[in-house]
Amino acid sequence: GDDVHEHVVEEVATDVVPPTPTSSSPSSPVIPSSSPHQSPYPPQPQDAVGSSHLFQQVLDTCSALVLRVEGLENANAA
Template sequence: PSPVIPLSPPHQSPRTSPSQAAEGTSIFVQQVLDKCSALVLRVKGLESANIA
């Protein structure tokens, strides 16, 4: 039983770190998409203002 106890924490820690990395990546991607959409709206507003 003693070798099994040290083995379980290393197996759990790699599982948690990739999930945290994936969450951070998804949040980063969402922020980038928000910025892109905001820029597109801003450009559309400038184009409509120039046309008017």
């Protein structure tokens, strides 16, 4: 009976060992995946919409700044 138990433990250990090389590299991705855990995967589409909206805001701000700078340059030139 003990031999069977030890064999099972060895099998589990060998099963765990192959992921260990991979889990050593995911140990760094665990930090990014902690934020998806805070906001689960379903909200990600909302995040995409929010980021595109934010991107649009940034674009609008940049174009507004460019227009202002061009206006200032034109005013200085005149």
